[in-house]
Amino acid sequence: MTASLQDARHCPLHTARELATEFARTAVERDERGGTPKAERDALRESGLLALSIPRQFGGLGASWSDTFEVVREFARVDSSIAHVFGFHHLMLATVRLFGSAEQWQPWFELTARKNWFWGNALNPLDTRTTVRTFGGWREFSGKKSFCSGASDSQMLVASAVDESAGGKLLIGAIPTARTGITVHDDWQNMGQRQTESGSATFERVRVEESDLLLDPGPLSTPFACLRPLIAQLHFANIFLGIAQGAFAEARQYTLTETRPWFKSGASNSGQDPYVLAHFGDFWVSLESARLLVELAAQRLDQAWAKGARLSADERGQLAVTIATAKVAAQRHGLELCSKVFEVTGARSTHASVGLDRHWRNLRTQSLHDPLDYKLHELGDWALNQNLPTPTFYS
Template sequence: MSLTRLTPLTIARDLAEFFASDAAERDRLGGTPKVQRDALRASGLLAMSVPEQYGGAGASWRDTFEAARIIARVDSSLAHVFGFHHLMLATVRLFSRPQQWEPWFEQTASHNWFWGNALNSLDARMMARQHEGWYEFSGQKSFCSGASDSEMLLASALDEQDANSLLMAVIPSGRSGITLHDDWDNIGQRQTDSGSVTFERVRVEHGEMLLEPGPLSSPFACLRPLIAQLHFANLFLGIAEGAFAEARHYTLHESRPWLTSPARFSGEDPYVLHHYGEFWVGLESVRLLIERACTLLDAAWNKGVSLSAEERAQLALAVGSARVAATRHGLDICTRLFEVTGARATHASLRFDRHWRNLRTQSLHDPLDYRIRELGEWALNGMPPTPSFYS
């Protein structure tokens, strides 16, 4: 076997081929894709973004997002939890001390840990009570993507003594008092296990708390929401590329020209060609915006704590532009694909509707209108986005 075949992106393509074999059926069933998550563990891709000195592949964000995008073309649920896994790793790197995140990185690489999310800063039902040398987390979190079948959870809670203070911790998923609920049954992203988690007097050691430098404490620490948003942009582009590929195959091999069409085959119909031309322009524009944003993110990440507020702001604008374009063009393609495939393409067995359902569901993570408003503030008034957990 050649070294080329062992590259992370080649591994991602092999996994995507495996995932594609039953992705539509698993979308119908929902639930935890245990076999596929274990395949991700065995592939080594969970350590893709971990630096080489800690046992990982040391991949750039560009390549890590490309791997997620490859998977998203066939299975956006698995791409979502894969991307969130690397977002969780980035979070502990940005919000904690090296004495904390370095061992977590090493153990992730050596044990193929899958990281899940119980953060959701908008859900204020979890409280943290401080004791002598440890904390107690109690409450509930919703939209906990990837929490099921994970080894580690990134969780947040409000400080009981200061409700305006958000505390974060890294906690083993199997710790006593943590209950992962199988209550995710939404129209899209049906295998992301984005349901709820209950914490009942869960003990959290002081060394598991992300207190120094803490959330959003510097321009570098403020990269976390931009990594999340750029993951979504890549996820949406991957979904749109997958929808485009399925529609193209169906148009060329199954569709028939309308009775008044001058074309002998659907691939010659002028209106069909018009739609595909518009699809292509949309995909190409999103690809270029994402490429620019990835270049800026990798440069910002490599600067570390020397990253300036201005550099962070320019990255936020690039990421925001990519996110808006990926959402709009992705929803457009996933909706209009039926206009180039025809009535028979709505047969339930094909599940072409899953592309729209998946993108529509995940695109509601945060309102696109407010993302566009931020860009408008910059375009008109020269005001860069204010760092938060969503911008």
């Protein structure tokens, strides 16, 4: 066992903070450059944190979801692209655990922990361009997938395809990224999350064995399996919160060291300007309210996860409401804070070298994963009619 892995086992959060300090040194430059953060991904491999959520009996660190998401937030404060692909890695591990059989996910967990595999995403259930052909004992995936976060520089992909011969059934498999016929494209050119590698992938007659397919119990087949979209939603909430916390920290430091008080304030420094203080008071209330909701949601996810197959549909529905509430709060408060920090930092803070704008761009980009209006519709249906959200890949 390497020294870094021993450190991660002892205190994963300490390891994450050390990594985040290093990531922060180049975060602004890398945000401008985009592409694959190869050195940072390799640092994650070396750290042992890719095994964070894997149970100890399979070689992992055995962290709870609360602890895993705390690490996601730690990264998101300085580099939300790294936070996204790191969290998605653990979401993909949860996907094979929830949708697949023990004979599948246990060896994958062990190999991931031992070989420091990075898992990427090519699932996107709304993109139906990848289709299935069935042969004797195996399938063939062909087509294109969008929003393939973390697919570049990964060892495994969770991918989906539509089986038109089975009425449009969605088949999901875990496939080595290097398998013949898979091409991951460098075509992610969006305004935010620039190093998430969330572009497209092409599947050209990719052979998929029956043992690669997640059929037992299958996607969204049981209340426990239906935790998968809730883990994804809470992952986003933690990214939003971490980004906002990072923007707050940078704005605070800049205000105390660089910002000049407005000449009419009568204050000798910006730390005494009454309007600056009022803004920071609002920021604090927003962050604390979002943090409490997000941490409560993670605690309840841990409780649901521990129940496994005993989890009921009603319990899963109640958790969905808790997580949706946290996500809405983190998104709303985060977007407002990341925009309003400029009202306390002033005009000079808009210089490109400061990079303060990246927080809003990243949060705004990530928040469009699924519409907030529909999340509020689900919450409204619960608040008014006591109807729990129907499980989908987004709720």
